[in-house]
Amino acid sequence: MLEATDRIWGEHLELLAKQFRLFAARECRGSSELYGYLAVGIADNPELLQLAAHVRPGQPVPNMLLGAVHYLLLSGIDHPLADYYPSIAAENALDPTRAIYEFATFCKQYEQEIIAILTSRLVQTNEVRRSAYLYPSFCVIYAIARKPLALIEIGTSAGLQLLWDQYGYCYDDNHIYGNKQSDLVITAEVRGDNAPFLLEHSPPVTTRIGIDLHVNNLSEADDYQWLRALIWPENTDRIKRFEQAAAYSKRQPPTFIEGNGVALLPELATSISQNSALCIFHIHAANQFSQQDKAELEAHIQRLGKERDVYHLYNNMSDRSLHLDYYVDGKEHRLTLAQTDGHGRWFRWLQPVHKERD
Numbered sequence: 001m002l003e004a005t006d007r008i009w010g011e012h013l014e015l016l017a018k019q020f021r022l023f024a025a026r027e028c029r030g031s032s033e034l035y036g037y038l039a040v041g042i043a044d045n046p047e048l049l050q051l052a053a054h055v056r057p058g059q060p061v062p063n064m065l066l067g068a069v070h071y072l073l074l075s076g077i078d079h080p081l082a083d084y085y086p087s088i089a090a091e092n093a094l095d096p097t098r099a100i101y102e103f104a105t106f107c108k109q110y111e112q113e114i115i116a117i118l119t120s121r122l123v124q125t126n127e128v129r130r131s132a133y134l135y136p137s138f139c140v141i142y143a144i145a146r147k148p149l150a151l152i153e154i155g156t157s158a159g160l161q162l163l164w165d166q167y168g169y170c171y172d173d174n175h176i177y178g179n180k181q182s183d184l185v186i187t188a189e190v191r192g193d194n195a196p197f198l199l200e201h202s203p204p205v206t207t208r209i210g211i212d213l214h215v216n217n218l219s220e221a222d223d224y225q226w227l228r229a230l231i232w233p234e235n236t237d238r239i240k241r242f243e244q245a246a247a248y249s250k251r252q253p254p255t256f257i258e259g260n261g262v263a264l265l266p267e268l269a270t271s272i273s274q275n276s277a278l279c280i281f282h283i284h285a286a287n288q289f290s291q292q293d294k295a296e297l298e299a300h301i302q303r304l305g306k307e308r309d310v311y312h313l314y315n316n317m318s319d320r321s322l323h324l325d326y327y328v329d330g331k332e333h334r335l336t337l338a339q340t341d342g343h344g345r346w347f348r349w350l351q352p353v354h355k356e357r358d
Contacts, residue, residue, distance in 0.1 A: 017044070042065070
């Protein structure tokens with residue numbers, strides 16, 4: 001029995017090591033040299049893999065462990081590891097190829113603090129730049145619906161993407177769409193031959209409801225610091241966008257509800273007036289949904305579509321593309337809108353130029 005337990009544990013650690021190697025190869029390349037080297041080092045270190053094994057099921061393990069360490073460093077812990085983080089040491093950050101030794105010593109010294117974070121926190125990134133492809137998507141919805149939009153976001157974290165209409169957008173030129181007076185102007189590259197459908201000004205929004213198992217309150221220092229810690233150390237531009245978007249959220253906070261968004265959706269939908277277009281969206285959240293949740297969500301959307309017009313914007317349900325499923329007058333429509341970069345740096349619009357209805 002003991003041999004079988006050891007074998008299962010060993011297989012689990014091997015699986016974690018594979019996750020870290022894939023994370024380094026697929027996610028870190030071009031985004032974080034430091035995390036790329038650390039992830040490879042963690043994969044080769046059994047003690048660090050055992051620490052990573054404390055992450056709760058369903059959470060992305062590399063993001064959780066690296067985020068937990070970054071969180072503690074940002075809190076002001078004085079340790080040589082901080083000298084490798086551009087988010088702390090700025091342009092004086094040390095060569096990341098040598099960071100794994102100090103990372104291992106830091107994790108050993110602060111093991112209990114790290115475990116407390118791994119067993120209590122969730123990866124709930126609010127990458128504001130993803131709004132660059134949300135903007136044309138909601139422009140398409142508004143052109144179809146011809147009604148103000150009522151937004152329900154599942155997996156909202158801190159709700160920064162619920163405020164997409166408050167930001168300005170610039171695509172491959174100097175022209176600004178959306179909120180032209182915004183302090184935050186989001187840039188993104190449009191790839192491919194199809195131009196996205198862009199309205200000059202943001203479509204009107206009547207309702208903003210964000211649902212999450214744990215809502216991050218940006219007025220709370222710990223929640224604010226955790227979201228900042230989830231931004232990779234080299235990505236100083238992401239940190240700036242986060243801080244600018246957080247300022248909008250504090251001035252105009254959405255309505256937040258804690259709970260299972262899939263289970264709560266039918267009741268919340270009944271609170272939305274027929275005078276608004278019901279828009280249910282979730283971006284980079286469905287990869288944490290169970291298969292049962294995914295099936296129930298699709299069933300809820302189908303039932304709602306028999307009762308009223310409804311728009312469902314999402315990715316990661318079955319693939320990484322951005323999809324829009326919608327029901328108008330009871331008829332179902334399915335569009336694949338775009339292929340997108342995970343951090344919103346670029347997207348490839350897949351639909352031909354949209355023509356507004358007469």
